[in-house]
Amino acid sequence: MNKVEIFENERAMGYNQFVETWIPNYNYFLDCLPKLLSETAQKDLLVVGCGTGNEIERFAKAAEQWQITGIDPSPEMIKQAIEKLQSFENIQLIEGLVNALDTNKKYNVATLLLVLHFLDDNGDKLNLLKDIADRLVSGATFVMLDITGNKDQIKQNLAVLRLLLPAGLDEQQINNRLKRIENELFAVSEERLAELCVEAGFEPPLRFFQSAIYMGWLTKKR
Ligand SMILES: C[S@@+](CC[C@H](N)C(=O)[O-])C[C@H]1O[C@@H](n2cnc3c(N)ncnc32)[C@H](O)[C@@H]1O
Known part of the structure; x- marks a missing residue:
């Protein structure tokens, strides 16, 4: 049973x-x-946990033709x-979980943005990563954006996040949000994320982006 x-x-x-309010540089990250x-030969993309379609919109407007x-x-x-x-055109949107997708269809690229921190590291994170890996060709590129860090890193980067938030937010609201991130979401350390990726069938991931507690990761399916 997958956690949702x-x-x-x-x-x-x-x-x-x-x-836009709580994730500094979110739009910059998507634009990247x-x-x-762009150098991926086959542009057949799987966007897991696509939400309102913000990342898909960037690919839909790109110069290259993506099948999404x-x-x-x-x-x-x-x-x-x-x-x-x-x-x-060329966009298919599905309500459901990635494990409902046929494994005979393989994608060349996948993204998982701002999803993994909702799943506990009790098998739920690993299951989702494996479900994605099962639907990718060998050598496929996989990009993640997620709250990452050990307890101390998260604490220090939450202080950085507080400084980067837009002016005019209510102090109580900020405290509640930062407390929720620290106590209720399931961030894992960079080392643990690498272990999970490897166990799921990916290369150890490269951290290519960071904005306070949010880290962007790039890896390939083995
Ligand atoms: C914070 S939103 C991120 C949306 C989008 N990726 C973005 O960056 O704007 C998290 C999304 O993950 C979806 N989600 C929740 N549990 C999930 C799961 N087990 N597998 C895939 N997506 C899930 C939610 O429905 C929600 O739309």
Whole structure:
């Protein structure tokens, strides 16, 4: 049974505003993706936990022609993605979990942005990574963005995050959000993330991006 973090109601409707406020450099990171992956020969992309389709939009608007499959278990998130992306061709959007996708169809690139920290390191993270690996060709590129770090790193980078937040936020709201990140989400250390990747069938990942607690990782399916 795969753990699912459902986004609904205000959390789904206010999602785009939420990420812009709380994740410094989120849009910059997304803008980098098509450039980062532009040298991939086959542009057959699987976007896991695509949410409202923010990362898909970047690929849809890229100079290269991408064939894109986005999948997400939250009906209210995928609905927003469908509305946002309906005018683009070559995009298939599916409500569900990645393990529902046929393993006979293999992708050349996959992304998993801001999803893994909702899953505990009790087998749930590993299961999701394995489910993704099972749907990729050998040598496929895999990009992740996730809250990463050991307890001390997270503590120190939460202090950095506080400094980078936009002006005008309510102090209580900031404290609640930072507490939730520290105590309720499931960040793992860089070393543990590498172990999980290797166990799931990927190369040890390269950290290519960091904005406070958020790290961007690049790896390949072995
Ligand atoms: C923070 S949002 C990220 C959305 C998008 N990737 C982005 O960067 O804007 C997390 C998404 O993960 C989805 N999700 C929750 N549990 C999941 C799971 N087990 N597998 C895949 N996606 C999941 C949620 O439905 C939600 O849309």
